[in-house]
Structure formats: structure tokens, C-alpha cells
Amino acid sequence: MTGTLFAYDPKDLRLTKEEDFEKALTQCHPLQKKVEYLLRGYSSLLPKSYVNMCEGTKPSDAENVDAEEVIQKMIKLVERMELEGKAYVELRSKYHSQLSRLVKKKNAAAEKAAAAQQKKLDAIGTFQDVDEDSDSDSDSDSDSDSDDEDENQSTDGDSNANSDSDSDSDSDSDDEDENQSTDGDSNANSDSDSDSDSDSDDEDENQSTDGDSNANSDSDSDSDSDSDDEDEDKSTDGSNNANAWKVSQLITEYGAPPGPTTAMYDLILDAIAVSTPKSSQPLPLLQTSRSLYLKALERYNLNEKAGFDGIDIATTPTACTFNAVIRAACIETSDDQTRDTAFENTFFAFDAMFHNEIVHRNTATYKYMIDSIRCHLPAGEVRGNIASAMWSKCQVEMVLDLNIIETMQKLSKDGSCGEEFDSWWRQEEAKFAGAKANGFGYKLSFGKNKKIRRFDKRFDVY
Numbered sequence: 001m002t003g004t005l006f007a008y009d010p011k012d013l014r015l016t017k018e019e020d021f022e023k024a025l026t027q028c029h030p031l032q033k034k035v036e037y038l039l040r041g042y043s044s045l046l047p048k049s050y051v052n053m054c055e056g057t058k059p060s061d062a063e064n065v066d067a068e069e070v071i072q073k074m075i076k077l078v079e080r081m082e083l084e085g086k087a088y089v090e091l092r093s094k095y096h097s098q099l100s101r102l103v104k105k106k107n108a109a110a111e112k113a114a115a116a117q118q119k120k121l122d123a124i125g126t127f128q129d130v131d132e133d134s135d136s137d138s139d140s141d142s143d144s145d146s147d148d149e150d151e152n153q154s155t156d157g158d159s160n161a162n163s164d165s166d167s168d169s170d171s172d173s174d175d176e177d178e179n180q181s182t183d184g185d186s187n188a189n190s191d192s193d194s195d196s197d198s199d200s201d202d203e204d205e206n207q208s209t210d211g212d213s214n215a216n217s218d219s220d221s222d223s224d225s226d227s228d229d230e231d232e233d234k235s236t237d238g239s240n241n242a243n244a245w246k247v248s249q250l251i252t253e254y255g256a257p258p259g260p261t262t263a264m265y266d267l268i269l270d271a272i273a274v275s276t277p278k279s280s281q282p283l284p285l286l287q288t289s290r291s292l293y294l295k296a297l298e299r300y301n302l303n304e305k306a307g308f309d310g311i312d313i314a315t316t317p318t319a320c321t322f323n324a325v326i327r328a329a330c331i332e333t334s335d336d337q338t339r340d341t342a343f344e345n346t347f348f349a350f351d352a353m354f355h356n357e358i359v360h361r362n363t364a365t366y367k368y369m370i371d372s373i374r375c376h377l378p379a380g381e382v383r384g385n386i387a388s389a390m391w392s393k394c395q396v397e398m399v400l401d402l403n404i405i406e407t408m409q410k411l412s413k414d415g416s417c418g419e420e421f422d423s424w425w426r427q428e429e430a431k432f433a434g435a436k437a438n439g440f441g442y443k444l445s446f447g448k449n450k451k452i453r454r455f456d457k458r459f460d461v462y
Contacts, residue, residue, distance in 0.1 A: 024258040067275035085259030255306035256299035261314040265296040269324035319455040325349040326368040362453035363401040366394040384421025398448035
């Protein structure tokens, strides 16, 4: 089951990004060594493989070994490691995404509480200002009231003097007011009857109006509830999309997932390189070879982008990563698709190696390039021009070796590179002083790096 060989621990959420990355490498390191050990065991079953050359022995049942079956078993081991690393990073990203959402909610709640507290403080300040204003107004009112009392006291004496004379006139006017009040009562009764009729009409009209308003309010409430549901669905979709985007971003920025190492890919690429010449169907092997070396480069690029290329040195490509792809393409075939795929692999790997700042071209690179040109390019001047360019490049990079000289001699034997190439090569070959001569008769500087740049100084195969 995926995720059981090594898993992410939620307790590591508080670690820094670099510490988290190192912790993952530490967790998967024992498993990496076990898988590499198994891959070396499978590689030793294949004659002329790198591991077999290191052991110096020939497998007893080499003829009975199905190379393609061995390669498939090796690929399955690496694929399981890839799945484990992918599951690890996905689980880590989901945990960090949840933590990020919780932190955002907590910060939002804190900001909301702070805003409410500030609003409350502002309101208290406003009330204090109003109280001060009201106190000042009450003081002024009290002053004005005292002034009014003094004025009223001065006028009371005059009003008392006039009250006696007014009492006589008031008795006469009382009789007239009584008659007028009798007439007013009758008029009031008639007005009350008309008012009661108008009130009953108004009540009927209000009841009908209330019914319409209630119906309108019900429809409005239904529409409001529907709009609320739609808004809630939209907000849910938005939060889900944001969460998915955050998880994807965390996966992308993590670097290469823990698991496979460049050594694992190199062992499989080497197994494919020694198996393609004997295979009846080399096309699937060539396609697998290209996809594996692209995976190896992708892992290094991810670490370089994340700034962890100096931490996870196990993802650094080697000369074998590129040269094994070119070596696998050095096959003679009559199938056009197989030929095109092999030639594409050759130049894609050479171009990637040329632009790589860590791995440099070596003797094996130019040997396999010239051999691939011989196998796949049709006879003519183009073949000779590209071969002569490779010869010049190996001298500039100081990796000239006996293997390259012998490959060029093999290419020029049938005279298929044009007269101009044949004439040029006769002059170059005349300098050759034998395999035992120092520098083979060429400048010593031409072979200065022939051993330094080897994948393994004991062998010139990569």
C-alpha cells in the first residue's frame, strides 16, 4: 500500500522548509539503500553491465536471463519509490494547507475582535463628549430659569390688583358660554357618527392592504433564502478552489519528492544500454530510456528551483545518466521509427549534457556520438561533416582517447563520408603513432581530461 514505507509526521508542521526537507531525506535514506542494493543485484545478471564489470565475473546463467524481464522488475521498484515520495509530499501539503487556513481564520477573528474593541472605545469617547455638552447646557438653563422667577414675582402684584374687577365680568360671560356648549354637544354627536363610518371603511382597506403586504413579504423571504443558498454554494466552491490551488502550490515549491535517486536511474539506464543491441524489439527500450533520463533531470531541476540542489546531492545527474542514453541508441536497425527514436535520443541527451553546468562531456560521450552517427545517418558529406565536428570538439575539451580514434577509423573504412572527409581523415590518421605511444601521436593536451571526467576512473565505458 502506498504511503506505508515512509510517511509524513504531522508533528513536523512547525519545522522550517529546509529542516522539513532534510527530515524527509533522513526518513527515506534506509529504504533508498535497500532499493539500490536490489537494483545492483538485478544489474549483475546482465553481461557487460556496469555492476557486472565491477564484479569482474560473468553470470553463470547469463544466456538464460531475460533482460527485458529484469529491466521491468527494476523499473517497478523505482516506480514504487516515486509513488511513496509523491504520497509523502501530497500529505505534507494537505497538512500545511489546513494549518494555513486555521492561521488565517485565527488572524481574521483577532482582527475582527480588535475592530469591535476599537469601535466600543470610540463610542465611549463619543458618549463622554455628549455628557459634557449636556452638563454645560443644564447650567445655562438653570441660570435662565432663575431670571424668569424674579421677573414673575414682580408681575404678581399687578395681576392681583386686576383680579377683583375681572370677577364681575366673568359671571356674565358664564351664562353665554353654557348656551354655546349645549349647541356644541349636538354638533359633536353628529360628527362622531360620521367618523365611525369612515373608520370602519379605513379598517377594511387596511386589512386588504395588509394581506397584499404579507404575500409580498413571503415571496421576498423565499427569494432571499434562494439567493443566500446560491451565495453559500459560491463561497464553498471558491474556498475549495483556493484550497486545491494552495495544495498544488505547496507540491510544486517543495522540490523533488523523497524517494528515487540518480543512482537508481543510472542502473536501469545502463541495463537498457547493454540490452538494446540484443533485443528483437529495441523501440520500447529506447522510449523507456528517454523517459527515465528525463525523470532524473526533472528531479534535479526541481531541487535546484527550490534551492535544495546542494542538500539532496543524490539527485545530481552523472555522466552515466546521459552517456547510457546515447550508448543505448548505438544500434543498427532497418525500422524507420526505431532509427528516428534512437537518433533523437542521441542528440537530445548530448544537447542536455552540453547545457548542464555540472556534468561535462567525456571520452565515452564522443565515442558513442560518432558511433550513433555511423549507425543512423545516411552515407554522404553530412555524415562526414558531423563526425569531423565531433572529432574537433573532443580535442577542444581534451578528452581524446584510443576509443575515439578507433571509432573514427571504423567510420571511415567504407568511404561513405565523402571525398573531402576521406582526404581530411587520412591527414589526421597519419599522426596516429600507435596505442602505446604517449598521446597516441597527438598533442598531450588533447587527452588531458580523458580520465578526470570518467564516471568511474577504472572504466572508460561511461
